Amino acid sequence: MTTPDTQLYLISPLDVGGDFPQRLERALAAGEGLVAAFQFRVKDVDQHEAARLAEPLQAICAAHDCAFIVNDSVPLAKRLGAEGVHLGQDDGDPKEAREALGREAQIGVTCHASKHLAMEAGEAGADYVAFGAFFPSSTKDKGPDAERPDASLIEWWVKLFEIPVVAIGGITPGNCKPLVAAGADFLAVSGAVWNGDEEAAVRDFVAAIKAV
Numbered sequence: 206m207t208t209p210d211t212q213l214y215l216i217s218p219l220d221v222g223g224d225f226p227q228r229l230e231r232a233l234a235a236g237e238g239l240v241a242a243f244q245f246r247v248k249d250v251d252q253h254e255a256a257r258l259a260e261p262l263q264a265i266c267a268a269h270d271c272a273f274i275v276n277d278s279v280p281l282a283k284r285l286g287a288e289g290v291h292l293g294q295d296d297g298d299p300k301e302a303r304e305a306l307g308r309e310a311q312i313g314v315t316c317h318a319s320k321h322l323a324m325e326a327g328e329a330g331a332d333y334v335a336f337g338a339f340f341p342s343s344t345k346d347k348g349p350d351a352e353r354p355d356a357s358l359i360e361w362w363v364k365l366f367e368i369p370v371v372a373i374g375g376i377t378p379g380n381c382k383p384l385v386a387a388g389a390d391f392l393a394v395s396g397a398v399w400n401g402d403e404e405a406a407v408r409d410f411v412a413a414i415k416a417v
Contacts, residue, residue, distance in 0.1 A: 209239065209385075209414045209415055209417075210388070210390065211384075211385045211389055211390065211391065211392060211414050211417075212239050212240070212241040212242075212390070212391050212392075212414075213236060213239050213240045213241065213391065213392055213394060213407070213410055213411075213414075214240075214241060214242045214243075214244065214371055214391040214392065214393040214394070215229075215232060215240055215242070215243045215244065215393075215394060215395070215398060216243075216244040216246055216276075216373075216393055216394065216395040217229075217243065217244060217245055217246045217247070217262075217395070217399075218246075218395065218396075218399045219246065219247060219248055221245070221247060221258050221259075221262060222258060225262075226261040226262055226265060228399070228403050229243070229262055229265050229266075229403075230265050231403055231404045232398060232403040232404065232406075232407050233265065233266070233269040233271055234269070234404075235403070235404040235405075235407040235408050235411075236269075236407050236411060237411050238270075239410075239411050239414065240269070240271050240407065241271065241272060241391060242271060242272040242273075242274050242288075242311075242391065243262070243266050243271050243272070243273055243274065244274045244275075244276050244291055244393070245259050245262060245263075245273065245274065245275050245276060245287075246276035246277075246395075247276075252278075252280065252281055252284065255278075255281055256281070256284060256285060259273075259275075259281075259285055259287075263285060263287070272288040272289060272311060273285070273287050273288050274287060274288060274289045274290065274291050274311060274313065275287045275289070275290050275291070276290075276291050277290075277291070277292070277293060277296045278290070278296075279292075279297055279301070279302045279305050279306065280305075282306060282310070283305055283306055287310075288310065288311050289306070289310045289311030289312055289313065289332070290302055290306065290310065290311075290312055290313075291312075291313040291314075291315070291335070292312065292313065292314050292315065293315045294314075294315055294316075294317075294322065298329065299312050299314055299326060299329040299330050299331045300329050300330055303330050310332075311332045311333070312330065312331050312332050312333075313331060313332060313333045313334070313335055313371065314326035314329075314331045314333075314334055314335065315335050315373075316334045316335060316336055317336070317337070317352065317354075318336060318337075318352040318353060318354035318358065320358070320361070320362075323336070323362065327366060327368050331368065332368070332369070333368060333369040333370065333371055333390070333391070334362070334368060334369075334370055334371070335370075335371040335372075335373050335393065336354050336358055336359065336362070336370060336371070336372060336373070337354065337371075337372055337373035337374030337375075337393070338353060338373060338374020338375055339353065339354060339355070339356075339372055339373070339374045339375060339376060339384065340353075340374055340375025340376060340377075340380060341374075341375045342373075342374040342375035342395075342396070343396060355383075356383040356384055356386070356387035357387070359372060359384060359387040359388055359389050360387045360388060362388075363387070363388035369390035369391065370388070370389055370390055370391075371389070371390065371391040371392075371393050372384040372389040372391070372392055372393065373392075373393035374393075375396075375397075376392050376393070376394050376397060377394075377397045378397070378406070378409035378410050378412070378413040379413075381410065381413050381414070382413060382416070382417050385413070385414055385417040386417050392410065392414075394410065397410075398410075
């Protein structure tokens with residue numbers, strides 16, 4: 206059986222303490238090799254505490270050949286020796302991140318629903334661009350007035366550019382199929398996995414992806 210072109214990109218909840226390392230282990234084990242990346246996303250903690258929380262999660266990702274990506278913070282990504290960093294529009298320049306993290310780092314950029322921002326990110330050396338939120342999302346949404354892309358944006362991107370594209374925002378096993386069919390390289394998911402049974406959710410995503 207061939208590996209589907211679309212893979213999963215898990216984004217952590219804000220609380221990654223307690224039993225979360227065990228939950229991450231179960232999610233990755235359930236992914237049948239389709240969980241390509243995990244984004245470490247914590248807020249309002251200093252770098253020392255963030256590094257402490259990241260350590261067991263980074264080890265679990267390494268054991269499952271899953272890239273460990275740090276949200277927002279180039280200094281934290283450098284401290285951890287993470288595989289990469291994900292930058293919002295206000296989180297720094299991809300070129301500067303490349304200088305800090307090196308040639309092998311995976312640098313992603315949030316582009317919302319903007320073709321222009323995505324092309325700028327590509328020109329600046331981003332390794333992937335992220336469009337969204339495609340659906341209402343408590344994790345990656347800018348409110349009811351935010352422009353919401355649809356699958357045609359992914360179709361446009363993959364026809365013109367080789368840089369991988371991530372779809373993000375409110376994605377579930379039930380609504381992801383148009384994004385997979387459009388050619389999304391990765392589905393970035395958070396609440397759909399962590400708000401319930403993570404093993405069952407990841408298995409449902411894998412089944413939905415393989416069904417397209």
